[in-house]
Amino acid sequence: MPAGFVAGAVAAGIKASGRLDLGVLAAVDRQPLPVAGVFTTNRMRAAPVELSAANLAASEPSGSGHWGRAAAVLSTSGCANAATGVDGDHDQAGLMEGLASLLGVPPVEVLAISTGLIGTRLPVDRLRQPLRELVDHGLADTDDALLALAEQMCTTDTRAKSASVSLELPGADGGPRAVGVSGIAKGVGMIHPRMATMLSIVLTDAALEPWLLYEMLLPAVMRTWNQLTVDGDTSTNDTVLLIASGASGAAPLHAGSPEHDRLKSSVQAVARSLARQQAADGEGATTLITCQVSGARDDTEARAAARAVVASSLVKAAVHGRDPNWGRMAAALGNAEVEGRPVSLRHEQLEIAIAGTPVFAGQPLDFDRAAVARAMDAAELLIRADLAAGGDGIGEAFGCDLSERYVVENSAYST
């Protein structure tokens, strides 16, 4: 847990299972901290998303809801509070105002995230007392507290997701300061670009302005979370927040400085790790699929092509069956689009490799199918493709296999 934050979580009775379902992250000194946010593009945005974007915008009008300042984040799980109408908006606003008064901060400085069943109401009356107890006695600045928050976010996740990177940045006196970047996230269903994070929070104790945080967050989102798909459905609640406490004592970062670039890389490394953990824990998944594409006209086309492969139901089913059925991968590459325009590829020179074995190079290659099938029987599978489109665009995407268990989980229970 980077310095300057406290966190905690309790079981407040939203989840029937009795597991952690109410969490709080706050600035240790209750002062508003620079924060950048990216929210779902789904038009049925949940109440917490609407209110968080509105509060961010109000705290810093120039950020148009992308950046601003906040002192706390309220996290609920087990109920998405999406498609709940104006009553759901009131529920959410009441809870956020409740947290604001418990912390003694203005309501506009509270953001919220939420995940769970769409279309059910939050049991707000039942949450007030646990929320008070959590704020009064349950917040701590420890790693365990952050991990409790990560666990609280989970719904059908089989494990909590977290990642950390440490780096050194110069302090105001020129001496070195240890800076941390730590992220938590939840998966694992209704995950698809655009903004396929579901919920992620990344914290750092570096010091920098809100707009610089957004400049750091957006490319990380584009290269990692927007390249993550589990089932092709973008959630109503997707939210990623990047918050900087400045508590490391490191000097404020300037745009374009080498220090800024190093922090940016660290944020991206944490985001990539979280996105891969989310893919690996996709509902019913047994294999994390990474597709890396080169030779595209540009990076945008490479990312779209990689995403098309990991999003293909037929590719996902073939990986589940350990079947090196590269024809489905070729078809998926041929379907890739960027905003309605097809991605360029030269099929006479297209190359595809599965788990390191070339299987297609302008035409089918002879290869040892049994050996490749054995190599596919792993926790992680790499599919590589070169589009030969005459550019040097590269990109990657993350997904998982499609199993009978995905169908059973999603047909047998309302989630």
Place this chain on the structure above:
Amino acid sequence: MPAGFVAGAVAAGIKASGRLDLGVLAAVDRQPLPVAGVFTTNRMRAAPVELSAANLAASEPSGSGHWGRAAAVLSTSGCANAATGVDGDHDQAGLMEGLASLLGVPPVEVLAISTGLIGTRLPVDRLRQPLRELVDHGLADTDDALLALAEQMCTTDTRAKSASVSLELPGADGGPRAVGVSGIAKGVGMIHPRMATMLSIVLTDAALEPWLLYEMLLPAVMRTWNQLTVDGDTSTNDTVLLIASGASGAAPLHAGSPEHDRLKSSVQAVARSLARQQAADGEGATTLITCQVSGARDDTEARAAARAVVASSLVKAAVHGRDPNWGRMAAALGNAEVEGRPVSLRHEQLEIAIAGTPVFAGQPLDFDRAAVARAMDAAELLIRADLAAGGDGIGEAFGCDLSERYVVENSAYST
């Protein structure tokens, strides 16, 4: 079978099962007939698609590959002849030239369709003798002959698909002539807009120019086959052909005439029936899902919204589990896009009904979940949504539930 055509199919050994896998459709008098075609947008277009589009374009340069004239169609199944490189192109061209010389027509007047495994070669040497026998002795102008061709197209289909409509049009002498419109199609996996037909051929014995056929075919494709999804993967081989023999004796149709409009409606009715049969026979499917959307800004947005619902894995799994989980439908509507732009909807007034029961109207509605779940347990399910976007756009889309059997079929076998 409309007048003016002959068809037939044989088992030539492409399919290991020994079922029908080689088919021919031809003009009864071997004269080139007006034809319009729509082909897959997949960039990895199969050899038969490339060659058919090229031949169409050569037969009528002004049609840019969308319309022209052809005397015959060669149909192979069990092997897609896609991603087979230049050798695959040669295989395909050789077979098509073989059929042309057997029929005594110029090679440019032969089109081809194909479906099956991607990345394997056609066993061309094995096909020459059966093709000769089929042309010499196996072609007939009967309904059974057309149905044999429909059966020949099938791969993992559980049943052949066909549809017919009859109408009366005026003959050259002003007297009535009986005109037929008949279509055949195959499903059932790797099906997704754009051009999610897999293979369909629609025949009529009306008389009209090639470009008028295309003007008739394109809107039918947009409203029916482009609204069909089974698994989100657009095939490398999708082809739909509309061919007019003129053999009914009806007078040639003029653009914009009432007769033209009536034939257009008949073509669309046949297309819609075939698309629905394809959805109902989707791999592993137990339920045909139709989503109808109203209140959209325009028809294009309505169709995109309807498609988003039937394409959602989570909606498909919920339908399989007979779970009236409308939250997933709301989320899918919120994800709908037209060329990268979100589809307009007003969520305060959005309405959703499942099997006739309103479940959401700006906010969750109380409804009898058990009764709706029972109503969902049917061969066909209707989901209705009104986007309240301030327009009068309407549209529909067709899909099917997602079952464990879909996963088993597609992970256990290379298809």
